[in-house]
Amino acid sequence: MSELVQLLVAGVTVGIIYATIAVGYATIYSATGVISFTLGAQAMVSGYLFYVVLAPWPPLPSAVASVALGAITSLALWIVVFEPIFRREGAMPTVIASFAVSVVMQETVRILASADVRAAPSPFGESILRIRGVAITAHTLGTIAMAGILLAAVGLAFRSRRALLVKAIFQDRMMAQALGVKDSMIINLIFLVSGAATAVAGVLLAPLSSLTPFTGVYIALVGFVGATLGGITGVAASALGAILLGVVQSLFAGYVSASYTNALVFGVLAVVLILKPSGLLTTHERARV
Amino acid sequence: MKKSPTLKIFALATTTALALAGCGSSAGAGSDKEVRVAAVLELTGQFAGFGQQAKAGIEAALAEAGGSSHISVKYYDCGAGAEACVNAARHAITADGASAVIGPMVSLNLIPTEAVTTQFSVPQLMVTVNKSLTDGHPNVFRFGNTEIANNEVQAKLIASRIKPGQKVVIMAAANDFGQEAAANLTELLKTKYGISVAEKIDLQLGQPDYTPALLRARAQKPAFVALYTQPAADVASILKGAKATGLDTQFLMDANPDVASVAGAASNGVIQAGPWFPIKGDAQDAKFVDLARKSADIQQPSWVTAMTHDATAALNEVVTNGATKPKAITTALGQLNGFHGIAQSEGDFDSERTYMRMCQLAQIDNGDYVEVPEQ
Numbered sequence: 001m002s003e004l005v006q007l008l009v010a011g012v013t014v015g016i017i018y019a020t021i022a023v024g025y026a027t028i029y030s031a032t033g034v035i036s037f038t039l040g041a042q043a044m045v046s047g048y049l050f051y052v053v054l055a056p057w058p059p060l061p062s063a064v065a066s067v068a069l070g071a072i073t074s075l076a077l078w079i080v081v082f083e084p085i086f087r088r089e090g091a092m093p094t095v096i097a098s099f100a101v102s103v104v105m106q107e108t109v110r111i112l113a114s115a116d117v118r119a120a121p122s123p124f125g126e127s128i129l130r131i132r133g134v135a136i137t138a139h140t141l142g143t144i145a146m147a148g149i150l151l152a153a154v155g156l157a158f159r160s161r162r163a164l165l166v167k168a169i170f171q172d173r174m175m176a177q178a179l180g181v182k183d184s185m186i187i188n189l190i191f192l193v194s195g196a197a198t199a200v201a202g203v204l205l206a207p208l209s210s211l212t213p214f215t216g217v218y219i220a221l222v223g224f225v226g227a228t229l230g231g232i233t234g235v236a237a238s239a240l241g242a243i244l245l246g247v248v249q250s251l252f253a254g255y256v257s258a259s260y261t262n263a264l265v266f267g268v269l270a271v272v273l274i275l276k277p278s279g280l281l282t283t284h285e286r287a288r289v
Numbered sequence: 290m291k292k293s294p295t296l297k298i299f300a301l302a303t304t305t306a307l308a309l310a311g312c313g314s315s316a317g318a319g320s321d322k323e324v325r326v327a328a329v330l331e332l333t334g335q336f337a338g339f340g341q342q343a344k345a346g347i348e349a350a351l352a353e354a355g356g357s358s359h360i361s362v363k364y365y366d367c368g369a370g371a372e373a374c375v376n377a378a379r380h381a382i383t384a385d386g387a388s389a390v391i392g393p394m395v396s397l398n399l400i401p402t403e404a405v406t407t408q409f410s411v412p413q414l415m416v417t418v419n420k421s422l423t424d425g426h427p428n429v430f431r432f433g434n435t436e437i438a439n440n441e442v443q444a445k446l447i448a449s450r451i452k453p454g455q456k457v458v459i460m461a462a463a464n465d466f467g468q469e470a471a472a473n474l475t476e477l478l479k480t481k482y483g484i485s486v487a488e489k490i491d492l493q494l495g496q497p498d499y500t501p502a503l504l505r506a507r508a509q510k511p512a513f514v515a516l517y518t519q520p521a522a523d524v525a526s527i528l529k530g531a532k533a534t535g536l537d538t539q540f541l542m543d544a545n546p547d548v549a550s551v552a553g554a555a556s557n558g559v560i561q562a563g564p565w566f567p568i569k570g571d572a573q574d575a576k577f578v579d580l581a582r583k584s585a586d587i588q589q590p591s592w593v594t595a596m597t598h599d600a601t602a603a604l605n606e607v608v609t610n611g612a613t614k615p616k617a618i619t620t621a622l623g624q625l626n627g628f629h630g631i632a633q634s635e636g637d638f639d640s641e642r643t644y645m646r647m648c649q650l651a652q653i654d655n656g657d658y659v660e661v662p663e664q
Binding site for chain 2: 003006007009010013014017107110111114115116117118119121128130135137205208209210211212214215217218219250251252253254255257258259260261262
């Protein structure tokens with residue numbers, strides 16, 4: 001029994017980190033129809049900011065600065081790189097550009113900070129709580145608390161009346177503009193939110209996986225699969241999908257095989273896209289994945 | 290007969306030209322002694338860590354040789370992959386006149402690259418544990434031990450320390466390296482020492498959390514866990530996870546210089562096997578570590594650095610002894626005897642053109658390597 005609980009704890013911990021990335025995908029997709037594959041690289045950059053550049057600072061101001069810079073980076077990427085492509089060419093070229101930007105970000109960090117693997121000590125400390133044979137690290141508790149608060153806040157914001165404007169832009173941008181919706185401002189805000197969520201993921205992930213310029217590659221892919229599993233058009237659905245994926249991954253590795261988890265993840269993606277492309281947790285909208 | 294001024298001028302010009310040509314020829318002979326070497330390395334991309342370690346080894350060897358170096362090394366970055374490595378090697382040989390190639394570091398890039406060096410009969414020096422790479426390539430020289438040499442010392446250590454009823458578990462990456470090492474150790478323990486491996490757990494690399502695999506290992510209560518995975522980030526995640534989940538065991542693994550710094554306290558006590566370690570308190574190792582750190586931007590030199598240093602120094606030695614053309618260098622390297630390197634004090638090449646067959650154990654102790662007592 002304790003083993004099952006331990007696996008669930010591990011699954012929820014990584015799942016909630018996937019969820020912060022999945023929310024990044026969902027927010028951007030819900031306004032623009034773009035899947036931004038720079039999110040993994042953005043998370044990695046935030047990890048370097050927190051654990052390397054701002055390491056001498058106390059954890060709280062360092063975290064605030066890293067998340068703020070992550071949000072600003074996200075907005076800057078949209079305004080400088082993606083928006084011109086999006087306006088001229090549409091969503092698909094923007095998705096392709098996001099791959100390119102992701103590689104540029106990885107290589108820039110590698111040139112500036114070297115490819116060496118770096119340790120990332122948890123800002124929540126190294127203590128371990130043991131309850132009836134189940135080990136819960138301080139990092140696990142901190143991750144669940146911090147990511148949980150963030151996800152709840154974003155989820156609530158997207159349930160408000162104003163969030164309908166995002167849906168309006170997604171469904172018919174020109175009509176929304178004709179009705180006076182300031183789409184540019186809303187999309188800018190969306191990129192700030194997704195950047196902040198991604199930065200939180202980067203800070204929470206690094207103590208588990210260590211830091212390299214390529215740290216974000218895997219989480220970007222799994223976060224995307226999680227978002228698709230839940231339903232990429234819904235913020236709450238994508239977050240829940242990602243958490244569910246983390247739990248399934250953990251149970252599968254614990255009881256079936258630890259060497260086929262990637263096959264599981266991408267198998268899930270294939271099955272969802274075939275059977276229910278809008279995601280398991282959404283009921284009406286069709287996703288344009 | 291009266292000589293005309295024109296003839297005088299012509300004679301003077303001719304003499305001057307011949308003198309200058311003579312000087313040029315002399316300078317040419319001098320520059321011919323400096324043999325061009327192409328270092329085709331993954332200096333960027335996901336394998337840049339290996340490439341930078343190798344670069345540090347080359348630079349350390351050149352710095353050590355100082356003015357007595359007879360080779361000039363030009364770096365070609367092939368971090369983009371196999372195609373980039375092949376193109377770089379071809380360009381280095383055909384356009385830049387390289388007489389020898391060092392690198393690349395990763396088998397995926399080495400295999401297609403050695404086809405190029407073999408085609409042009411240019412000697413290639415590689416630092417790898419993949420022993421099949423010299424098969425059918427008489428121009429290829431390998432610096433490195435074999436995976437099985439690591440497994441042999443690990444099996445010997447386990448056999449000398451294991452008590453009745455204690456178990457051995459293997460955690461291995463689901464790739465060629467992990468699976469081959471796991472198979473080797475299992476076979477060696479069984480046939481040489483009569484020890485059965487309790488469980489082999491395969492790992493999918495790149496996961497942020499290895500709790501499920503660690504719980505399976507913990508269920509066996511193993512005295513030893515042989516961990517066969519290379520990326521330091523994964524190893525650190527596993528070692529930290531082992532501490533958290535209460536997997537109290539002796540971890541054994543192959544050489545990985547980044548583990549101590551990345552895993553921190555969780556790496557204390559881990560025993561690594563490999564061709565070379567910077568042993569705490571060893572004056573020669575300390576000197577090399579200093580030199581390598583000054584030569585390139587690396588935190589801690591590894592066996593890759595030491596071996597690449599040896600490859601460069603060996604190349605310089607045969608060139609200094611008069612081998613300047615590719616064919617002569619190949620022949621001279623094959624006959625190299627008693628070469629004094631960092632990774633092995635008195636080495637030469639075996640029949641498979643491999644330098645170094647021995648292996649040592651070292652234990653991580655608060656970020657340093659200390660010797661493991663003889664078993």
